[in-house]
Amino acid sequence: MLPLKEKDRVRILSAVARKGPSYQTIRIVVINISLAILLFIPLSGTVRVDIWRGHHLLFGEPADLAKALGGFIISMAILYGLTFLSNMIVGRFFCGWGCPVGFVSRLGEEVDVKGKKGRSKRVISHLAGAGFVATFVAAVMLWWVDPRVLIEGSMKARIITLSVFAILWLGGYLHAFRWRFGFCRTVCPIGLYYRYVTSQAPIGIVFSEVPDPCIECGACETICPVNLDPKHLGEFTGAPQDDPDAEPDRYGDAECLRCGDCIEACRMVFKAKPDVVPPLRFGHPENKKSGDEDDAAEPAETEPLRPPTAVS
Ligand code: SF4
Ligand code: SF4
Structure with missing residues (x-):
């Protein structure tokens, strides 16, 4: 059962959706840029900590664990620094427009909004949400494991990888339908941190x-x-x-x-x-x-x- 607050929000979102084109189109572009960056770094081999067989990467070259972990920490610090700087100008803009977790909440809402227009629209919204969550989870996992584990790995390695994927995917899906922005309001450590370090952004x-x-x-x-x-x-x-x-x-x-x-x-x-x-x-x-x-x-x-x- 969704909290009343979320139900009331969906009611107004449905009315806004009937109005015509919305910010959601721009948001989809921004989110896909965020997701592309998340995917590009490990897929290009810029940084990967491979907990499967220890083939760590840094700037496309084999690296030892310490260097790859260092690359991971620096990458996170750079990504965090960029959102921190944007926060100084446009406040928690990243939370509202570029955060994949927030977007997952919106995809859950989209199912409720589109669901009012018929079963087929509801199914399509479910598939879009499931696909986005799967891509996001894959992007996160690619930082930690070489995708070749699914082809070259032992049966045990494949089962573990797929189980972790399934658990994270299910968590994302539940987030979309049960918690939504409750997570942003009360749990997200990045959002809570921003709340205390910035205010009076000029936009x-x-x-x-x-x-x-x-x-x-x-x-x-x-x-x-x-x-x-x-x-x-x-x-x-x-x-x-x-x-x-x-x-x-x-x-x-x-x-x-x-x-x-x-x-x-x-x-x-x-x-x-x-x-x-x-x-x-x-x-x-x-x-x-x-x-x-x-x-x-x-x-x-x-x-x-x-x-x-x-x-x-
Ligand atoms: S008119 Fe606009 S600003 Fe005023 S309460 Fe309604 S939505 Fe808010
Ligand atoms: S978070 Fe800010 S921009 Fe978004 S609805 Fe609330 S007041 Fe408006």
Whole structure:
């Protein structure tokens, strides 16, 4: 059974999907680049620690275990460093757009969304999800074992390799259908680390009621995979009492994945009113304006639209 939060999110995702093309297409491109890098490094022999028969590789040449492990650690540090740098500019953008684990969650959601359109669409979504999880697991395993184990390995080596693959694949599949973004919210060590080391990235989600006002429908909050209220992102939550020189925290800035789901939900709400500018968009948090500000324009007349409970 999925938690209520995930069910409500799927309900809004389904409404967004009916709106037409979404960020998901761009996300698929970004994810495939991530996956290609993960696959390229071990397949090209740039780094591989071969726990099957000890044929370790570093820069395409045979290497001893210590050097190959060193190559593995440095590769991980470089990949981590790249995501860390991107975090300084666009916050947890990698979590929202480039992380294969987060994408697996989305594939599980896709099954629920497409499932509403018929059995065949549901089956295709299941196959796409299963294929992606299999490729991701294979990419991870290729760092640790030469794929020739499946042809040249002993029966025992083949069984062990296939069993590890099956267990990891099953774990990925369960993640897609049981845990989804609960993992990102509470377990993922990289995401949790980012939350504490970065905030106030210059690019984030901006909420502005100028020129058109928010109708308080709640769709953006409902769809947010990490339980934020996108209307208040970046607002100061007050300077720390014990250190007046410290930068004040901004609400949600470090947690936000920059996934853009809230923006798409907001656009969907105003779909029937193309002349209305939806209040949520990507931008610089300092450009944030609210209806309370002195320079805020008089809100335009907007008829109440359907609340999220009616969006199904
Ligand atoms: S606030 Fe918007 S962009 Fe940030 S995580 Fe939530 S839905 Fe994604
Ligand atoms: S989805 Fe848009 S209109 Fe609805 S509450 Fe969020 S910001 Fe306001």
